[in-house]
Amino acid sequence: KLLAAIPTDSKPPRPGTAEPLIQVQNLCTWFSQGKGREPVRAVNDVSFDINRGEVLGLVGESGSGKSTIGRSILRLVPVTSGAVRFDGTDLTALEGRELKTMRRRMQMIFQDPFASLNPRMTVYDTLAEPLLLHGIETRKSVAQGVLKLMDDVGLARAFVRKYPHEFSGGQRQRIAIGRALATRPEFVVADEPVSALDVTIQAQILDLMQQLSREYGLTMLFVSHDLAVVRHLADRILVLYKGEVVEQGTGDELFERPRQAYTRQLLQSIPGRSLLS
Template sequence: MAEPLVSIADLKVHFTVGRTMFSPGTVVRAVDGVSFDVGRGEVLGLVGESGSGKTTLGRSILRLVEPTSGSVRFEGEEVTTLPPSRLKRLRSRMQIIFQDPYASLNPRMSVGQTLSEALELHAIGTRADRAERVGDLLEQVGLPRAVAQRFPHEFSGGQRQRIGIARALAVNPGFIVADEPVSALDVSIQAQIINLLQDLRQELGLSILFIGHDLSVIEFLCDRVVVLYLGRIMETATAADLYANPRHPYTRALLDAAPVPDPRKRRERITLKGDLPSPSAPPSGCVFRTRCPFAIAACAETVPPLETVGARHQVACIRAGELDLTE
Protein backbone atom coordinates (compact mmCIF):
# COMPACT_ATOMS: atom_id res chain seq x y z
CA MET A 1 0.00 0.00 0.00
CA ALA A 2 1.33 3.47 -0.93
CA GLU A 3 2.44 5.75 1.85
CA PRO A 4 -0.25 8.36 2.69
CA LEU A 5 0.46 11.98 1.89
CA VAL A 6 -0.54 13.09 5.41
CA SER A 7 -0.47 10.87 8.49
CA ILE A 8 -1.82 12.01 11.88
CA ALA A 9 -1.13 9.87 14.96
CA ASP A 10 -2.55 10.43 18.48
CA LEU A 11 -2.75 14.17 17.90
CA LYS A 12 -3.78 16.28 20.90
CA VAL A 13 -4.44 19.99 21.22
CA HIS A 14 -5.10 21.13 24.79
CA PHE A 15 -5.52 24.74 25.91
CA THR A 16 -5.32 26.13 29.42
CA VAL A 17 -7.86 28.88 30.15
CA GLY A 18 -8.44 30.98 33.25
CA ARG A 19 -4.86 30.66 34.53
CA THR A 20 -3.94 33.26 37.16
CA MET A 21 -1.40 33.70 39.95
CA PHE A 22 -3.82 31.90 42.25
CA SER A 23 -5.24 29.25 39.92
CA PRO A 24 -3.67 26.77 37.47
CA GLY A 25 -6.65 27.25 35.17
CA THR A 26 -8.73 24.67 33.32
CA VAL A 27 -7.51 22.40 30.54
CA VAL A 28 -9.68 22.41 27.41
CA ARG A 29 -9.25 19.22 25.39
CA ALA A 30 -10.07 20.57 21.93
CA VAL A 31 -8.49 17.60 20.13
CA ASP A 32 -7.89 14.51 22.22
CA GLY A 33 -5.96 11.70 20.57
CA VAL A 34 -6.93 11.70 16.89
CA SER A 35 -5.33 9.43 14.27
CA PHE A 36 -6.03 9.15 10.53
CA ASP A 37 -4.35 9.31 7.13
CA VAL A 38 -5.05 11.31 3.98
CA GLY A 39 -4.06 9.55 0.77
CA ARG A 40 -2.59 11.16 -2.32
CA GLY A 41 -5.38 12.66 -4.41
CA GLU A 42 -7.96 11.86 -1.73
CA VAL A 43 -10.65 14.16 -0.33
CA LEU A 44 -11.29 13.33 3.32
CA GLY A 45 -14.36 14.82 4.97
CA LEU A 46 -14.28 15.90 8.63
CA VAL A 47 -17.74 16.34 10.15
CA GLY A 48 -19.23 17.07 13.55
CA GLU A 49 -21.20 19.67 15.43
CA SER A 50 -19.87 23.14 16.19
CA GLY A 51 -17.44 22.78 19.08
CA SER A 52 -16.37 19.26 18.14
CA GLY A 53 -12.80 20.39 17.40
CA LYS A 54 -12.84 20.27 13.58
CA THR A 55 -11.26 23.66 12.90
CA THR A 56 -8.67 23.27 15.66
CA LEU A 57 -7.70 19.89 14.25
CA GLY A 58 -7.36 21.23 10.72
CA ARG A 59 -5.23 24.17 11.80
CA SER A 60 -3.04 22.07 14.07
CA ILE A 61 -2.11 19.86 11.11
CA LEU A 62 -0.66 22.99 9.45
CA ARG A 63 0.76 24.23 12.77
CA LEU A 64 -1.34 27.36 12.65
CA VAL A 65 -2.29 26.03 16.08
CA GLU A 66 0.53 24.25 17.88
CA PRO A 67 -0.26 20.62 18.82
CA THR A 68 0.21 19.63 22.46
CA SER A 69 1.46 16.17 21.51
CA GLY A 70 1.23 13.54 18.81
CA SER A 71 2.55 13.30 15.28
CA VAL A 72 1.77 14.93 11.94
CA ARG A 73 3.78 13.60 9.00
CA PHE A 74 3.64 15.11 5.51
CA GLU A 75 5.30 13.09 2.76
CA GLY A 76 7.05 11.16 5.53
CA GLU A 77 8.47 14.28 7.25
CA GLU A 78 7.51 15.09 10.84
CA VAL A 79 5.79 18.49 10.87
CA THR A 80 5.42 19.09 14.61
CA THR A 81 9.16 19.43 15.28
CA LEU A 82 10.23 21.43 12.22
CA PRO A 83 12.14 24.66 12.89
CA PRO A 84 10.60 27.87 11.42
CA SER A 85 12.86 27.95 8.36
CA ARG A 86 11.93 24.43 7.25
CA LEU A 87 8.28 24.91 8.22
CA LYS A 88 8.10 27.91 5.88
CA ARG A 89 9.32 25.76 2.98
CA LEU A 90 6.83 23.03 3.86
CA ARG A 91 3.98 25.54 3.89
CA SER A 92 4.32 25.88 0.13
CA ARG A 93 3.02 22.30 0.01
CA MET A 94 0.30 22.67 2.65
CA GLN A 95 -2.29 25.44 2.38
CA ILE A 96 -5.67 26.42 3.83
CA ILE A 97 -8.94 27.85 2.52
CA PHE A 98 -10.72 29.79 5.26
CA GLN A 99 -14.42 29.82 6.08
CA ASP A 100 -14.89 33.61 5.79
CA PRO A 101 -13.39 34.75 2.48
CA TYR A 102 -13.71 38.46 3.27
CA ALA A 103 -12.02 38.31 6.68
CA SER A 104 -9.14 36.31 5.20
CA LEU A 105 -8.35 38.92 2.52
CA ASN A 106 -6.53 42.17 3.20
CA PRO A 107 -8.99 44.94 2.22
CA ARG A 108 -6.10 47.32 1.42
CA MET A 109 -4.52 44.99 -1.13
CA SER A 110 -5.78 44.36 -4.65
CA VAL A 111 -6.45 40.81 -5.72
CA GLY A 112 -3.28 40.83 -7.78
CA GLN A 113 -1.21 42.00 -4.81
CA THR A 114 -2.77 39.33 -2.57
CA LEU A 115 -1.90 36.53 -4.97
CA SER A 116 1.55 37.93 -5.74
CA GLU A 117 2.35 38.18 -2.04
CA ALA A 118 2.24 34.39 -1.66
CA LEU A 119 4.57 33.97 -4.63
CA GLU A 120 6.99 36.60 -3.31
CA LEU A 121 7.00 35.05 0.15
CA HIS A 122 8.23 31.76 -1.32
CA ALA A 123 10.53 33.45 -3.87
CA ILE A 124 8.68 31.98 -6.84
CA GLY A 125 9.49 33.52 -10.23
CA THR A 126 10.38 37.02 -11.40
CA ARG A 127 7.98 39.96 -11.23
CA ALA A 128 6.85 39.25 -14.81
CA ASP A 129 6.44 35.55 -14.00
CA ARG A 130 4.34 36.39 -10.96
CA ALA A 131 2.06 38.73 -12.93
CA GLU A 132 1.46 35.96 -15.48
CA ARG A 133 0.87 33.43 -12.72
CA VAL A 134 -1.73 35.71 -11.07
CA GLY A 135 -3.69 35.87 -14.32
CA ASP A 136 -3.49 32.10 -14.74
CA LEU A 137 -4.72 31.53 -11.18
CA LEU A 138 -7.72 33.81 -11.65
CA GLU A 139 -8.73 32.01 -14.82
CA GLN A 140 -8.23 28.67 -13.09
CA VAL A 141 -10.86 29.57 -10.49
CA GLY A 142 -13.29 31.04 -13.01
CA LEU A 143 -12.48 34.77 -12.80
CA PRO A 144 -11.22 37.06 -15.60
CA ARG A 145 -7.62 38.20 -15.48
CA ALA A 146 -8.68 41.86 -15.41
CA VAL A 147 -10.05 41.60 -11.84
CA ALA A 148 -6.47 41.50 -10.51
CA GLN A 149 -6.67 45.30 -10.14
CA ARG A 150 -9.81 45.23 -8.01
CA PHE A 151 -10.17 45.08 -4.21
CA PRO A 152 -12.02 42.53 -2.02
CA HIS A 153 -15.03 44.78 -1.28
CA GLU A 154 -15.81 44.87 -5.00
CA PHE A 155 -16.62 41.15 -5.14
CA SER A 156 -19.49 38.93 -4.05
CA GLY A 157 -19.00 36.27 -1.37
CA GLY A 158 -18.65 33.51 -3.94
CA GLN A 159 -16.12 35.50 -5.95
CA ARG A 160 -14.10 36.24 -2.81
CA GLN A 161 -14.01 32.55 -2.00
CA ARG A 162 -12.71 31.86 -5.51
CA ILE A 163 -9.93 34.36 -4.76
CA GLY A 164 -9.22 32.54 -1.50
CA ILE A 165 -8.94 29.28 -3.42
CA ALA A 166 -6.62 30.93 -5.95
CA ARG A 167 -4.40 32.14 -3.11
CA ALA A 168 -4.20 28.63 -1.70
CA LEU A 169 -3.26 27.26 -5.14
CA ALA A 170 -0.66 29.96 -5.87
CA VAL A 171 2.33 28.00 -4.52
CA ASN A 172 1.30 24.63 -6.03
CA PRO A 173 0.39 22.80 -2.80
CA GLY A 174 -0.19 19.07 -2.62
CA PHE A 175 -2.49 19.27 0.41
CA ILE A 176 -5.23 21.76 1.29
CA VAL A 177 -7.29 22.14 4.46
CA ALA A 178 -10.67 23.53 3.39
CA ASP A 179 -12.21 24.89 6.60
CA GLU A 180 -15.98 25.02 5.93
CA PRO A 181 -15.33 26.96 2.70
CA VAL A 182 -18.99 27.11 1.63
CA SER A 183 -20.87 27.53 4.92
CA ALA A 184 -21.08 31.33 4.58
CA LEU A 185 -22.38 31.20 0.98
CA ASP A 186 -25.84 30.94 -0.56
CA VAL A 187 -26.88 27.44 -1.62
CA SER A 188 -26.59 28.13 -5.36
CA ILE A 189 -23.10 29.60 -4.88
CA GLN A 190 -22.11 26.67 -2.65
CA ALA A 191 -22.72 24.29 -5.54
CA GLN A 192 -20.46 26.34 -7.83
CA ILE A 193 -17.60 26.35 -5.30
CA ILE A 194 -17.97 22.62 -4.60
CA ASN A 195 -17.89 21.86 -8.33
CA LEU A 196 -14.80 24.07 -8.65
CA LEU A 197 -13.03 22.17 -5.86
CA GLN A 198 -13.99 18.88 -7.48
CA ASP A 199 -12.58 20.03 -10.84
CA LEU A 200 -9.36 21.33 -9.25
CA ARG A 201 -8.91 18.12 -7.29
CA GLN A 202 -9.07 16.09 -10.48
CA GLU A 203 -7.00 18.53 -12.56
CA LEU A 204 -4.20 19.05 -10.02
CA GLY A 205 -4.29 15.77 -8.08
CA LEU A 206 -4.89 17.62 -4.81
CA SER A 207 -5.39 15.98 -1.45
CA ILE A 208 -8.01 17.86 0.59
CA LEU A 209 -9.17 17.73 4.19
CA PHE A 210 -12.68 19.14 3.79
CA ILE A 211 -14.17 20.37 7.06
CA GLY A 212 -17.93 20.80 6.99
CA HIS A 213 -21.29 20.12 8.54
CA ASP A 214 -23.46 19.82 5.42
CA LEU A 215 -23.64 16.07 4.92
CA SER A 216 -24.96 16.32 1.37
CA VAL A 217 -21.83 18.28 0.39
CA ILE A 218 -19.61 15.78 2.20
CA GLU A 219 -21.28 12.86 0.42
CA PHE A 220 -20.84 14.47 -3.00
CA LEU A 221 -17.23 15.61 -2.63
CA CYS A 222 -15.46 13.23 -0.24
CA ASP A 223 -13.98 9.78 -0.68
CA ARG A 224 -13.87 9.03 3.04
CA VAL A 225 -15.36 10.65 6.14
CA VAL A 226 -14.14 11.10 9.73
CA VAL A 227 -16.84 11.83 12.32
CA LEU A 228 -15.54 13.92 15.22
CA TYR A 229 -17.22 14.49 18.58
CA LEU A 230 -15.67 16.44 21.46
CA GLY A 231 -12.19 16.09 19.98
CA ARG A 232 -12.37 12.33 19.40
CA ILE A 233 -13.15 10.18 16.39
CA MET A 234 -16.43 8.32 16.65
CA GLU A 235 -16.43 6.69 13.22
CA THR A 236 -14.54 6.68 9.94
CA ALA A 237 -15.42 4.97 6.67
CA THR A 238 -15.72 5.49 2.95
CA ALA A 239 -18.46 8.00 2.21
CA ALA A 240 -20.59 5.36 0.49
CA ASP A 241 -20.31 2.93 3.41
CA LEU A 242 -20.86 5.57 6.07
CA TYR A 243 -24.09 6.82 4.52
CA ALA A 244 -25.42 3.35 3.75
CA ASN A 245 -24.30 1.62 6.95
CA PRO A 246 -23.59 3.98 9.87
CA ARG A 247 -22.35 2.08 12.92
CA HIS A 248 -22.16 4.81 15.57
CA PRO A 249 -25.28 6.45 17.09
CA TYR A 250 -23.74 9.90 16.68
CA THR A 251 -23.24 9.34 12.95
CA ARG A 252 -26.83 8.15 12.66
CA ALA A 253 -28.03 11.27 14.51
CA LEU A 254 -26.09 13.54 12.15
CA LEU A 255 -27.58 11.78 9.13
CA ASP A 256 -31.06 11.99 10.63
CA ALA A 257 -30.67 15.74 11.14
CA ALA A 258 -30.03 16.26 7.42
CA PRO A 259 -33.06 17.19 5.26
CA VAL A 260 -34.75 14.33 3.39
CA PRO A 261 -35.26 15.10 -0.33
CA ASP A 262 -38.57 13.18 -0.44
CA PRO A 263 -41.01 14.61 2.17
CA ARG A 264 -43.13 11.45 1.91
CA LYS A 265 -40.28 9.33 3.14
CA ARG A 266 -40.55 8.55 6.84
CA ARG A 267 -37.92 6.96 9.03
CA GLU A 268 -37.11 6.39 12.63
CA ARG A 269 -34.83 9.17 13.78
CA ILE A 270 -32.20 9.50 16.47
CA THR A 271 -32.53 12.96 17.98
CA LEU A 272 -29.71 14.38 20.04
CA LYS A 273 -30.74 15.70 23.44
CA GLY A 274 -29.02 18.48 25.31
CA ASP A 275 -25.93 20.39 24.30
CA LEU A 276 -22.40 19.33 23.49
CA PRO A 277 -20.54 18.91 26.82
CA SER A 278 -17.67 21.23 27.58
CA PRO A 279 -14.28 20.02 26.33
CA SER A 280 -12.89 21.20 29.67
CA ALA A 281 -14.99 18.60 31.49
CA PRO A 282 -15.68 15.72 29.07
CA PRO A 283 -17.80 12.79 30.28
CA SER A 284 -16.01 9.71 31.56
CA GLY A 285 -15.79 6.68 29.33
CA CYS A 286 -17.43 7.35 25.98
CA VAL A 287 -17.68 11.11 25.56
CA PHE A 288 -20.94 10.71 23.61
CA ARG A 289 -22.72 8.67 26.27
CA THR A 290 -24.54 11.61 27.93
CA ARG A 291 -26.51 12.19 24.72
CA CYS A 292 -26.66 8.64 23.40
CA PRO A 293 -30.07 6.87 23.48
CA PHE A 294 -28.32 3.48 23.57
CA ALA A 295 -25.89 4.18 26.43
CA ILE A 296 -25.51 1.55 29.16
CA ALA A 297 -23.61 1.60 32.45
CA ALA A 298 -20.43 0.25 30.85
CA CYS A 299 -20.28 3.29 28.56
CA ALA A 300 -19.38 5.45 31.55
CA GLU A 301 -16.49 3.18 32.51
CA THR A 302 -14.82 2.34 29.19
CA VAL A 303 -13.22 4.60 26.62
CA PRO A 304 -14.16 2.76 23.42
CA PRO A 305 -11.21 2.15 21.08
CA LEU A 306 -11.54 2.74 17.37
CA GLU A 307 -12.11 -0.80 16.10
CA THR A 308 -12.34 -2.13 12.56
CA VAL A 309 -15.84 -3.32 11.62
CA GLY A 310 -15.42 -3.59 7.86
CA ALA A 311 -13.17 -2.70 4.95
CA ARG A 312 -11.85 0.81 5.72
CA HIS A 313 -14.59 1.20 8.34
CA GLN A 314 -13.84 1.85 12.01
CA VAL A 315 -16.10 2.78 14.91
CA ALA A 316 -15.57 3.71 18.57
CA CYS A 317 -18.60 2.19 20.30
CA ILE A 318 -18.71 -0.79 22.66
CA ARG A 319 -22.21 -1.65 21.37
CA ALA A 320 -21.44 -1.35 17.65
CA GLY A 321 -21.74 -5.09 17.15
CA GLU A 322 -25.30 -5.27 18.48
CA LEU A 323 -26.93 -2.07 17.20
CA ASP A 324 -28.69 -1.88 13.83
CA LEU A 325 -28.60 1.80 12.82
CA THR A 326 -29.49 1.42 9.14
CA GLU A 327 -32.74 2.92 7.94
Protein backbone atom coordinates in the same frame (compact mmCIF):
# COMPACT_ATOMS: atom_id res chain seq x y z
CA LYS B 1 -31.80 23.52 -3.05
CA LEU B 2 -28.20 22.37 -2.59
CA LEU B 3 -29.28 18.73 -2.54
CA ALA B 4 -30.84 19.09 -5.96
CA ALA B 5 -27.83 20.97 -7.28
CA ILE B 6 -25.35 18.28 -6.21
CA PRO B 7 -26.05 14.77 -7.53
CA THR B 8 -24.93 12.21 -4.95
CA ASP B 9 -23.41 9.98 -7.64
CA SER B 10 -21.48 12.77 -9.40
CA LYS B 11 -18.08 12.09 -7.79
CA PRO B 12 -15.89 10.08 -10.20
CA PRO B 13 -13.09 7.86 -8.92
CA ARG B 14 -9.92 9.72 -7.99
CA PRO B 15 -6.44 8.70 -9.15
CA GLY B 16 -5.02 8.63 -5.61
CA THR B 17 -2.57 6.07 -4.31
CA ALA B 18 -2.45 4.05 -1.10
CA GLU B 19 0.71 5.91 -0.03
CA PRO B 20 0.01 8.32 2.85
CA LEU B 21 1.01 11.96 2.42
CA ILE B 22 -0.39 12.96 5.83
CA GLN B 23 -0.06 10.75 8.92
CA VAL B 24 -1.68 11.99 12.13
CA GLN B 25 -0.72 9.89 15.14
CA ASN B 26 -2.26 10.25 18.62
CA LEU B 27 -2.80 13.97 18.09
CA CYS B 28 -3.83 15.98 21.15
CA THR B 29 -4.47 19.71 21.06
CA TRP B 30 -5.58 21.13 24.39
CA PHE B 31 -6.21 24.75 25.28
CA SER B 32 -5.49 26.16 28.72
CA GLN B 33 -8.31 27.86 30.62
CA GLY B 34 -6.04 29.31 33.26
CA LYS B 35 -4.48 28.20 36.49
CA GLY B 36 -6.41 25.61 38.43
CA ARG B 37 -8.86 24.83 35.62
CA GLU B 38 -8.99 21.76 33.39
CA PRO B 39 -7.82 22.41 29.83
CA VAL B 40 -10.24 22.21 26.91
CA ARG B 41 -9.43 18.96 25.13
CA ALA B 42 -10.31 20.19 21.65
CA VAL B 43 -8.58 17.22 19.96
CA ASN B 44 -7.95 14.09 21.99
CA ASP B 45 -5.82 11.17 20.76
CA VAL B 46 -6.83 11.33 17.09
CA SER B 47 -5.06 9.20 14.46
CA PHE B 48 -5.63 8.90 10.71
CA ASP B 49 -3.82 8.92 7.36
CA ILE B 50 -4.63 10.84 4.17
CA ASN B 51 -3.34 9.15 1.04
CA ARG B 52 -1.80 11.06 -1.84
CA GLY B 53 -4.51 12.44 -4.11
CA GLU B 54 -7.25 11.67 -1.60
CA VAL B 55 -9.92 14.02 -0.25
CA LEU B 56 -10.65 13.14 3.37
CA GLY B 57 -13.81 14.64 4.85
CA LEU B 58 -13.93 15.63 8.51
CA VAL B 59 -17.46 16.10 9.83
CA GLY B 60 -18.86 17.14 13.19
CA GLU B 61 -21.00 19.71 14.90
CA SER B 62 -19.69 23.11 15.98
CA GLY B 63 -17.11 22.67 18.74
CA SER B 64 -16.28 19.07 17.87
CA GLY B 65 -12.63 19.93 17.17
CA LYS B 66 -12.62 19.51 13.40
CA SER B 67 -11.22 22.94 12.56
CA THR B 68 -8.62 22.56 15.31
CA ILE B 69 -7.38 19.35 13.66
CA GLY B 70 -6.82 21.19 10.38
CA ARG B 71 -5.02 24.03 12.11
CA SER B 72 -2.95 21.59 14.16
CA ILE B 73 -1.76 19.78 11.03
CA LEU B 74 -0.63 23.09 9.52
CA ARG B 75 0.97 24.17 12.83
CA LEU B 76 -1.33 27.20 13.09
CA VAL B 77 -2.08 26.26 16.71
CA PRO B 78 0.28 24.60 19.22
CA VAL B 79 0.05 20.80 19.37
CA THR B 80 0.00 19.36 22.91
CA SER B 81 1.25 15.88 21.97
CA GLY B 82 1.34 13.38 19.14
CA ALA B 83 2.87 13.52 15.68
CA VAL B 84 1.84 14.98 12.33
CA ARG B 85 3.92 13.60 9.47
CA PHE B 86 3.93 15.25 6.07
CA ASP B 87 5.64 13.13 3.45
CA GLY B 88 7.47 11.37 6.29
CA THR B 89 8.60 14.53 8.12
CA ASP B 90 7.18 15.22 11.59
CA LEU B 91 5.88 18.79 11.37
CA THR B 92 5.61 19.09 15.15
CA ALA B 93 9.42 18.93 15.35
CA LEU B 94 10.02 21.76 12.87
CA GLU B 95 10.56 25.45 13.59
CA GLY B 96 11.68 28.57 11.73
CA ARG B 97 13.04 28.18 8.22
CA GLU B 98 12.36 24.44 8.06
CA LEU B 99 8.69 24.96 8.89
CA LYS B 100 8.39 27.87 6.43
CA THR B 101 9.84 25.67 3.67
CA MET B 102 7.26 22.97 4.37
CA ARG B 103 4.40 25.46 4.50
CA ARG B 104 4.83 26.25 0.82
CA ARG B 105 3.63 22.68 0.23
CA MET B 106 0.57 23.09 2.50
CA GLN B 107 -2.17 25.71 2.33
CA MET B 108 -5.52 26.53 3.92
CA ILE B 109 -8.84 27.80 2.55
CA PHE B 110 -10.78 29.56 5.31
CA GLN B 111 -14.50 29.70 5.99
CA ASP B 112 -14.96 33.45 5.60
CA PRO B 113 -13.27 34.78 2.46
CA PHE B 114 -13.97 38.40 3.36
CA ALA B 115 -12.17 38.08 6.69
CA SER B 116 -9.25 36.13 5.19
CA LEU B 117 -8.54 38.62 2.37
CA ASN B 118 -6.70 41.88 2.94
CA PRO B 119 -9.23 44.64 2.09
CA ARG B 120 -6.43 46.96 0.95
CA MET B 121 -5.05 44.50 -1.62
CA THR B 122 -6.39 44.07 -5.14
CA VAL B 123 -6.88 40.63 -6.67
CA TYR B 124 -3.57 41.12 -8.45
CA ASP B 125 -1.70 41.91 -5.23
CA THR B 126 -3.36 39.05 -3.34
CA LEU B 127 -2.38 36.46 -5.92
CA ALA B 128 1.02 37.95 -6.80
CA GLU B 129 2.24 38.03 -3.19
CA PRO B 130 2.67 34.25 -2.67
CA LEU B 131 4.00 33.79 -6.22
CA LEU B 132 6.81 36.26 -5.51
CA LEU B 133 7.35 35.38 -1.85
CA HIS B 134 8.05 31.73 -2.65
CA GLY B 135 9.99 32.41 -5.86
CA ILE B 136 7.43 30.71 -8.07
CA GLU B 137 7.33 33.68 -10.47
CA THR B 138 9.70 36.57 -11.15
CA ARG B 139 8.73 40.23 -11.43
CA LYS B 140 8.66 39.75 -15.19
CA SER B 141 6.50 36.63 -15.19
CA VAL B 142 4.23 37.28 -12.20
CA ALA B 143 1.46 38.97 -14.21
CA GLN B 144 0.98 35.86 -16.32
CA GLY B 145 1.00 33.73 -13.19
CA VAL B 146 -1.77 35.85 -11.67
CA LEU B 147 -3.89 35.67 -14.81
CA LYS B 148 -3.52 31.89 -14.98
CA LEU B 149 -4.74 31.57 -11.39
CA MET B 150 -7.71 33.77 -12.21
CA ASP B 151 -8.51 31.59 -15.20
CA ASP B 152 -8.20 28.44 -13.09
CA VAL B 153 -10.68 29.64 -10.46
CA GLY B 154 -13.13 31.12 -12.97
CA LEU B 155 -12.59 34.84 -12.35
CA ALA B 156 -12.72 37.28 -15.27
CA ARG B 157 -9.36 38.87 -16.00
CA ALA B 158 -11.05 42.27 -16.02
CA PHE B 159 -11.41 41.96 -12.21
CA VAL B 160 -7.65 41.94 -11.64
CA ARG B 161 -7.49 45.46 -10.16
CA LYS B 162 -10.62 45.18 -8.01
CA TYR B 163 -10.72 44.96 -4.21
CA PRO B 164 -12.44 42.30 -2.05
CA HIS B 165 -15.42 44.53 -1.14
CA GLU B 166 -16.31 44.79 -4.84
CA PHE B 167 -17.01 41.04 -5.11
CA SER B 168 -19.78 38.67 -4.06
CA GLY B 169 -19.11 36.02 -1.42
CA GLY B 170 -18.65 33.32 -4.04
CA GLN B 171 -16.21 35.44 -6.03
CA ARG B 172 -14.22 36.22 -2.89
CA GLN B 173 -13.95 32.51 -2.13
CA ARG B 174 -12.62 31.96 -5.66
CA ILE B 175 -9.91 34.54 -4.92
CA ALA B 176 -9.07 32.75 -1.66
CA ILE B 177 -8.85 29.41 -3.48
CA GLY B 178 -6.56 30.97 -6.09
CA ARG B 179 -4.31 32.35 -3.36
CA ALA B 180 -4.10 28.90 -1.74
CA LEU B 181 -3.16 27.31 -5.07
CA ALA B 182 -0.52 29.93 -5.89
CA THR B 183 2.25 28.06 -4.05
CA ARG B 184 1.48 24.83 -5.97
CA PRO B 185 0.68 23.01 -2.71
CA GLU B 186 0.48 19.26 -2.35
CA PHE B 187 -1.92 19.43 0.60
CA VAL B 188 -4.83 21.78 1.32
CA VAL B 189 -7.04 22.13 4.39
CA ALA B 190 -10.45 23.48 3.36
CA ASP B 191 -12.13 24.67 6.56
CA GLU B 192 -15.90 25.05 5.99
CA PRO B 193 -15.16 26.76 2.64
CA VAL B 194 -18.80 26.97 1.50
CA SER B 195 -20.76 27.38 4.73
CA ALA B 196 -20.86 31.19 4.43
CA LEU B 197 -22.34 31.01 0.90
CA ASP B 198 -25.89 30.55 -0.31
CA VAL B 199 -26.84 27.10 -1.56
CA THR B 200 -26.58 27.72 -5.31
CA ILE B 201 -23.11 29.27 -4.93
CA GLN B 202 -22.09 26.40 -2.63
CA ALA B 203 -22.66 23.93 -5.44
CA GLN B 204 -20.56 26.01 -7.86
CA ILE B 205 -17.65 26.30 -5.44
CA LEU B 206 -17.77 22.57 -4.60
CA ASP B 207 -17.66 21.71 -8.30
CA LEU B 208 -14.72 24.09 -8.75
CA MET B 209 -12.83 22.54 -5.82
CA GLN B 210 -13.43 19.05 -7.16
CA GLN B 211 -12.12 20.08 -10.58
CA LEU B 212 -9.07 21.87 -9.20
CA SER B 213 -8.17 19.07 -6.80
CA ARG B 214 -7.80 16.79 -9.81
CA GLU B 215 -6.04 19.30 -12.06
CA TYR B 216 -3.51 20.23 -9.35
CA GLY B 217 -3.20 16.69 -7.97
CA LEU B 218 -4.14 17.86 -4.49
CA THR B 219 -4.46 15.91 -1.28
CA MET B 220 -7.16 17.56 0.82
CA LEU B 221 -8.72 17.63 4.27
CA PHE B 222 -12.24 18.98 3.78
CA VAL B 223 -13.82 20.18 7.03
CA SER B 224 -17.58 20.69 7.34
CA HIS B 225 -20.56 20.29 9.66
CA ASP B 226 -22.66 19.15 6.67
CA LEU B 227 -22.46 15.48 5.69
CA ALA B 228 -24.28 16.10 2.41
CA VAL B 229 -21.63 18.60 1.30
CA VAL B 230 -18.75 16.34 2.35
CA ARG B 231 -20.27 13.32 0.63
CA HIS B 232 -20.11 15.18 -2.69
CA LEU B 233 -16.36 15.78 -2.48
CA ALA B 234 -14.71 13.29 -0.13
CA ASP B 235 -13.37 9.80 -0.82
CA ARG B 236 -13.57 8.90 2.88
CA ILE B 237 -15.19 10.63 5.84
CA LEU B 238 -14.27 10.77 9.54
CA VAL B 239 -16.99 11.69 12.03
CA LEU B 240 -15.71 13.71 14.98
CA TYR B 241 -17.45 14.08 18.34
CA LYS B 242 -15.98 15.96 21.31
CA GLY B 243 -12.49 15.84 19.85
CA GLU B 244 -12.47 12.13 19.02
CA VAL B 245 -13.15 10.10 15.87
CA VAL B 246 -16.27 8.01 16.49
CA GLU B 247 -16.89 6.61 13.00
CA GLN B 248 -15.38 6.52 9.54
CA GLY B 249 -16.20 5.19 6.09
CA THR B 250 -17.14 6.22 2.58
CA GLY B 251 -20.03 8.59 2.05
CA ASP B 252 -22.26 5.75 0.92
CA GLU B 253 -21.38 3.66 3.97
CA LEU B 254 -22.15 6.47 6.40
CA PHE B 255 -25.37 7.47 4.67
CA GLU B 256 -26.72 3.96 4.20
CA ARG B 257 -25.31 2.09 7.23
CA PRO B 258 -24.36 4.55 10.00
CA ARG B 259 -23.23 2.67 13.10
CA GLN B 260 -23.14 5.46 15.68
CA ALA B 261 -26.13 7.36 17.07
CA TYR B 262 -24.20 10.61 16.63
CA THR B 263 -23.72 9.95 12.89
CA ARG B 264 -27.44 9.22 12.55
CA GLN B 265 -28.13 12.51 14.32
CA LEU B 266 -25.95 14.38 11.81
CA LEU B 267 -27.79 12.69 8.96
CA GLN B 268 -31.18 13.59 10.39
CA SER B 269 -30.13 17.25 10.60
CA ILE B 270 -29.67 17.46 6.80
CA PRO B 271 -32.56 19.37 5.16
CA GLY B 272 -34.41 17.11 2.74
CA ARG B 273 -32.78 13.98 4.18
CA SER B 274 -35.41 11.80 2.50
CA LEU B 275 -34.10 12.90 -0.89
CA LEU B 276 -30.80 11.21 -0.10
CA SER B 277 -32.22 7.89 1.08
